[in-house]
Amino acid sequence: MPTQAKAAVIDEITERFQNSSAAVLTEYRGLTVAQLTELRRSLGAGSSYAVVKNTLTKRAADSVGFTELAPLLTGPTAIAFIEGDPVEGAKALRDFARANPLLVVKGGVVDGRPVDASEVTRLADVEPREVLLAKLAGAMKGNLTKAAGLFQAPLSQVARLAAALQEKKAADAPAAEAAPAADDAPAADTTPETDAAAADAASDD
Numbered sequence: 001m002p003t004q005a006k007a008a009v010i011d012e013i014t015e016r017f018q019n020s021s022a023a024v025l026t027e028y029r030g031l032t033v034a035q036l037t038e039l040r041r042s043l044g045a046g047s048s049y050a051v052v053k054n055t056l057t058k059r060a061a062d063s064v065g066f067t068e069l070a071p072l073l074t075g076p077t078a079i080a081f082i083e084g085d086p087v088e089g090a091k092a093l094r095d096f097a098r099a100n101p102l103l104v105v106k107g108g109v110v111d112g113r114p115v116d117a118s119e120v121t122r123l124a125d126v127e128p129r130e131v132l133l134a135k136l137a138g139a140m141k142g143n144l145t146k147a148a149g150l151f152q153a154p155l156s157q158v159a160r161l162a163a164a165l166q167e168k169k170a171a172d173a174p175a176a177e178a179a180p181a182a183d184d185a186p187a188a189d190t191t192p193e194t195d196a197a198a199a200d201a202a203s204d205d
Contacts (some may be wrong), residue, residue: 022086
């Protein structure tokens, strides 16, 4: 491939990395053209699934700071560039892989953070948005301003916040149990002087 053509491909992959909320690297060996077309459609509008050259993709990934992707760029590689909510893209890949085991998820980046294959699977298993928002609403105890903002947040962000709140609740529970009850509080200290004052007051009555 001529140098100018290589540069154009690198620029295109770089732009896709920059404009995507997630990029999931996969191995597609053995999949038919029809299956690849089906996968592209399942990712939804705005997203794409592109077969890439490893050497050019590595240069594009390096240019945007995704150097952690280098070990994944081996064998026949195609990348799912997800626009919109990464959770929906992860679910589409998971469901397609269940029906077509030849698709192998290697890992990628989500919201600019490197993830491995298991993290992509966990992202796909995130509960529906309505369930997560209901949990958050209860944890926030009626803070409507924050809740209103979360209805507009990406589902991956909502999922991370839900997990953080669950961890905080679990950490706070032992502390609450360890706090002494009011009935168990020690009695106020008395001194001979205070006892004497009380006795004088009683004798004056």
